[in-house]
Amino acid sequence: MSKAAEIEIASVSKIYGNTTAVHAISLKIPAGSYCCLLGPSGCGKTSTLRMIAGHESVSGGDILLGNKNVTDLAPAERGTAMMFQSYALFPHLDLVENVAFSMKMKGVDKETRRAKALDMLKLMQLEPYASRRPAQLSGGQQQRVALARALITDPEALLLDEPLSALDPFLKIRMRAELKKLQTSLGITFVHVTHSQEEAMALADIIVVMNDGRIEQAAAPRTVFERPATAFVARFMGDHNVISGRATSSTPSGLSLTVPAGGTFSAPACGMPEGDPVDIAIRTDRVQIGKAAQDGLGFTGSVSNIEYRGSSVKLTATGAGIEEFTAIISDREFFEQPIKVGEAIQLSWHAGDVIVLGKAQ
Amino acid sequence: MATVRFIGVGEPKPKRNIRISPKLAAYLQAAPLTLILGVFLALPLLMILVVSFWDYDFAQMYPDFLTMNYVETLGSWVTWKTYLNTLKFAVLVWAITLFIGFWVAYFLAFHIRTMAMQMVLFLVCTVPFLTSNIIRMISWIPVLGRNGLINSGLVNSGLVSEPVEWLLYSDFAVVLAMVHLYTLFMVTPIFNTLMRIDKSLVEAARDAGATSWQVLTNVIIPLAKPGMAIGTIFVVTLVMADFSTVQVMSGGQSASVALMMKNQMSLLQYPAAAANAVVLLILVLSMVAGILRIVDIRKEL
Numbered sequence: 092m093s094k095a096a097e098i099e100i101a102s103v104s105k106i107y108g109n110t111t112a113v114h115a116i117s118l119k120i121p122a123g124s125y126c127c128l129l130g131p132s133g134c135g136k137t138s139t140l141r142m143i144a145g146h147e148s149v150s151g152g153d154i155l156l157g158n159k160n161v162t163d164l165a166p167a168e169r170g171t172a173m174m175f176q177s178y179a180l181f182p183h184l185d186l187v188e189n190v191a192f193s194m195k196m197k198g199v200d201k202e203t204r205r206a207k208a209l210d211m212l213k214l215m216q217l218e219p220y221a222s223r224r225p226a227q228l229s230g231g232q233q234q235r236v237a238l239a240r241a242l243i244t245d246p247e248a249l250l251l252d253e254p255l256s257a258l259d260p261f262l263k264i265r266m267r268a269e270l271k272k273l274q275t276s277l278g279i280t281f282v283h284v285t286h287s288q289e290e291a292m293a294l295a296d297i298i299v300v301m302n303d304g305r306i307e308q309a310a311a312p313r314t315v316f317e318r319p320a321t322a323f324v325a326r327f328m329g330d331h332n333v334i335s336g337r338a339t340s341s342t343p344s345g346l347s348l349t350v351p352a353g354g355t356f357s358a359p360a361c362g363m364p365e366g367d368p369v370d371i372a373i374r375t376d377r378v379q380i381g382k383a384a385q386d387g388l389g390f391t392g393s394v395s396n397i398e399y400r401g402s403s404v405k406l407t408a409t410g411a412g413i414e415e416f417t418a419i420i421s422d423r424e425f426f427e428q429p430i431k432v433g434e435a436i437q438l439s440w441h442a443g444d445v446i447v448l449g450k451a452q
Numbered sequence: 453m454a455t456v457r458f459i460g461v462g463e464p465k466p467k468r469n470i471r472i473s474p475k476l477a478a479y480l481q482a483a484p485l486t487l488i489l490g491v492f493l494a495l496p497l498l499m500i501l502v503v504s505f506w507d508y509d510f511a512q513m514y515p516d517f518l519t520m521n522y523v524e525t526l527g528s529w530v531t532w533k534t535y536l537n538t539l540k541f542a543v544l545v546w547a548i549t550l551f552i553g554f555w556v557a558y559f560l561a562f563h564i565r566t567m568a569m570q571m572v573l574f575l576v577c578t579v580p581f582l583t584s585n586i587i588r589m590i591s592w593i594p595v596l597g598r599n600g601l602i603n604s605g606l607v608n609s610g611l612v613s614e615p616v617e618w619l620l621y622s623d624f625a626v627v628l629a630m631v632h633l634y635t636l637f638m639v640t641p642i643f644n645t646l647m648r649i650d651k652s653l654v655e656a657a658r659d660a661g662a663t664s665w666q667v668l669t670n671v672i673i674p675l676a677k678p679g680m681a682i683g684t685i686f687v688v689t690l691v692m693a694d695f696s697t698v699q700v701m702s703g704g705q706s707a708s709v710a711l712m713m714k715n716q717m718s719l720l721q722y723p724a725a726a727a728n729a730v731v732l733l734i735l736v737l738s739m740v741a742g743i744l745r746i747v748d749i750r751k752e753l
Contacts, residue, residue: 144659146655146658146659165658165661166655166658166659166661167658167659167660167661167662172659173655173656173659175652175655175656176652177650177652179650179652179653179655179656180656181653181656181657181671182675183674183675192657192660192662192670193660193661195670196657196660196661196662196663196666196670197661240656240660241659244660244661
């Protein structure tokens, strides 16, 4: 079953009438990897997935699977299988017939296809329900049937359109683990569309962050989180404070940026010309309470909100021209010196924690 | 100084104490419909059933309990032939309306992209139904008649030397008019079921390698069955009870059960007509029961 294929998207775009849903994106998904297309709704991630699957025509560019150009092939000829958002199980067929559907279409005789479908159901631990209709199953079971139906075609790549969105939070986490396990054991390429950064981080080998029909960043989850490429990525991944301002001095040793009507912050050098707008990000969990060791690595603000989260406390502060700056403080540190809303507070960070963000292409 | 009163604060209004037991309330709620169905459906049916056992002569009916009316009805060769003829119309009209109805509904549901256009076209389908049944039926006569539109066209173009006789006052004319009258009753429920089919099911079938024909036979038609069953019930019951179309369009050359009853009534043979009605009712109800056995329509209701 393991004949994974590399997926290559070469300047693919999708245009609906006057609106461009996908702007000539290029992407290489290595064979056998778990790739998550991540972004807010309307960012073009589902269109991209549907173009890979062949359910949406490509307005420009090419899609390659393995070394085969599949741009103009029918969905079933591509070697991909798709799992639909609401699973799209056939309500009038029982589980065996649902799973055996593709073989029935190919004209495989009844005995063979039923036996094969039963084997697949056994693999998914759904054998006891083989003669039930999809409506008689729970959400998690339906998802496994949809997986079985997609995998029985022995695909080189499995495309999943928000597969976990219909499940309750508890089941979501369990099915997430099952998906990852399945991908590891099958070794085929998975492309998974989601709007949950948590889901993407938990599952993916590569996260492709999309916004407004463009790819903002495509990298391993750790890279995306630790070195977000753009302000959008930093904000969308969460747990980052983004400070926007203008570069006031740019030297080989460092950059300083000034927030309009606010403070000045220092950042590592990045060759940005003076006067240009620049964004920096600081992870919320790397912010400390206390005076900055050096000018430009902290500010004094007033606390606007405090949220207790058990092991940590989330402080939100305003000051130095920054609307909202979040710090995650460990509960011990916070309760040693409790702070109230409205109090002035000094926040600071290390020079190494400042990330200079680029602009979207 | 103005006083501010908050709604709900202060002394509550005295409550009127009308207490109805939940049981009585339920009966009261069901009463209006029971009354209507009882007076306008159950009672007339009961009367027909009672009258069907009565005796009659050329001028009067005599309360009695005779099975004579049934014996005469079922024992007559004419009755059996009329029933067969009516069933023949029912089957023909059903098959044709199902075929046309399905494709019209399919076109509306799957080939028209925008919801607004779907609704506009669906309303266009219903426009002929703003006129009366009889007028729609009669308007076929100038089209199909001996010197009608079609015949004069055919004769003038030299395709036939004499007008085609079977166009009007024939079984063909009856079936044509009935198809015209009843197709919408097939389109509506099928359109309704087709609109509820999740479009991603079609994509899932395509993903599994189904051709357009396979999508139709394996996904769409099975899922449209409840709508087809409801349409079938409409069409079959309407055709089985039809007398005006048969009378007008066959020119009195063809018979249907309802037409037979009408003739019996005009001869003041009410008990015989009542017996006939009871037999027809049993037949139609068993046909509906048969349809419901084959297709589960509960999901549609």
